Amino acid sequence: MSAISVRELRKSYGGHEALRGISFEIAEGEVFSLLGPNGAGKTTTIEILEGYRMRDRGEVEVLGFDPGRAGSPFRERIGIVLQQSQLWPTLTVAETHKLFAGYYSRPRDIDEVIALVGLSEKRDARVKTLSGGQKRRLDLGVALVGDPDLVFLDEPTTGFDPAARRAAWEMIRSLRSLGKTILLTTHYLDEAEQLADRVAVLREGVIIREGTPAEFTGGASETEVRYRRNGQEVVIRTTEPTRVLQELTTQALAEGGELEGLQVRRPTLEDVYLALVAEAAE
C-alpha cells in the first residue's frame, strides 16, 4: 500500500520548469529521502504533496487524497515541519502544543509528545527562551501532536550541532518504529544514509537516481586505500582491494616499516551523490 504516489508530476513558475515529470512511490511505514542541490525542486515537490501548491500536470495521491483539493480530513493525518517558520514567542512549550492539539480530532497526549521530542525539562519555558535546536524540536512536536500517519520533514536538522543532530536522528527512528511514513529532505547525506529506507536524487526537476542507500554505495565498484609514505598522502582507487592491500602490507612488512595512517574506505552516499550531481551537470 502506497502512502504517496506521484506520476509524471510537472510544475512551472513563469517560464521556469521546476519539475519536469517526476514519478515515485513511498510505501506506508517507509522513510523516504529526497536529495538534491538547492533549486532542484525538492521544496516544490514537498509543498505540492503537503497541499500548499497546485501542480500543473501529473497525478498525485497522498494517503488516498488529492492534496490539491483535500481539506481538513487530509490535514488530520499529516504532520508538517516547514523549512523555516516561527511560533508565538510568548507561549510556553506546553501551551504551544495545547494550541495545536486543539485543531485535531484525536490528538496525542501533549506531555507524551513533549517527552518524545526531548523538551520535558522546558515544558513551561516560553518559546522565546529556547535555543535554535530546541525550537526546531518544538516544530517537530507541533507536527506530531495530531498523531499523523505521514510526516513531512523539510531539512529538519539544518543548523544543529552534531550532538543535537544525533538526538534528532533517534527521534526520527522512533517515529519510524511507530509505523509513521516519513518524507525527509536534507542537505546532509549522512543523515539520509542513516535514516532513509530509500533515497531519490533530484536535479533540475528530474529524478536522476533512486534506490536504497546500499544500492547507491554498493553499485560503486571502487574502494579507496589511503596511507602516507614519507609524509606524502598516497591514494589508490581499486576494484581489487584485497590484492592491493596484500601487496602493500607484504611490502611494508618486508621493509620492516608501518603503513602510516592506513585507511580503507568504501564510498559513502555523499561520494556517490556528489559524483552523480557533477556528472549530470556535464
Added chain:
Amino acid sequence: MRLFRHQLRWEQTVFWRSRESAVFVFLFPLLLFTLLTAVYTGHIYGHPASWALLAGMLAYGVANTAFAGLALIIVARRETGILKRIRGTPLPPATYLAAVLTSIMIVFALQTAALFVLGRLLKSTPWPGHLVSLVLALALGGAAFAGLGLALTGFIRSLEGSSAVVNVLVLPMAFLSGSFGPTRHYPQALRAVGDVLPLKYFLDAINGIYLHGQELWDKPMNVAVLAAWGALGIAVAIRKFRWEPREG
C-alpha cells in the same frame, strides 16, 4: 464552533501576553486621550473639549486597533510562517480568520469601554446614551476597518516595513478625519481628502450619537460610506490575502 472557541481563546492569550500589542494597540488611544485632554480646554461643538476628544479617540481607536493592529498582527504571522503552518493543520481557514477578527473586535470593545471609564475619571465625561446605536456603530466601524486591515496586508511586503506603512496611513487619516479636533478650519484641500476617508464618517456617526443625541440611522450616509469601504476592503482582501511569507 469548538474550533472557533479554541482559537479565540488562544488569540486572546497571545494578544494580552505580548507587550507590543497590549501597549501599542490597546493602550495607545488611552494615552493619547490623556495627553490631548491635558492640552485642549474650552469647548468643541458646544460641549467641553474632552467630550469631543473622547469621541475622536474612539475613532482613532478603530483605525489603530481594528485596522492597523490587525494588519500588523497578520503580516507578522505571515512573514514568520505562522499562517503557513496553521494552513497545514485541519483548522479551516475561515474559522481561523473569524477567530482573529473576533479577537481584535473584543480588544476594540474593551478599549472603548476603557476610554469611557478613563474620560469619566479624568474629565467627568458623561456615560454614552443611545446604546443600541452606539454598539451598532462600533460594530459596523470595527468590521469595516478590519476588512480594510485585511486588505492592507496584501500590500505590505515585509515585516520590517509594516509598522511604517501602517503609521503613514493611520496618523494622517485620523488627523484629516478630525480625531484630534474639528477640521472646520483646515484648508479646503485637506478637508477634501478627509471627505473621502472612511474614518470621517465613523467619527461623524460617533459624534452624532455621543454628542448630539442622534441615532446611527439618522444619518444613513455614514452607514452607507462605512459599509461601502468595508465591502471594498473585503473584496480586495479576497484577492490579495496571502498565507505564505512574501520574502524568503
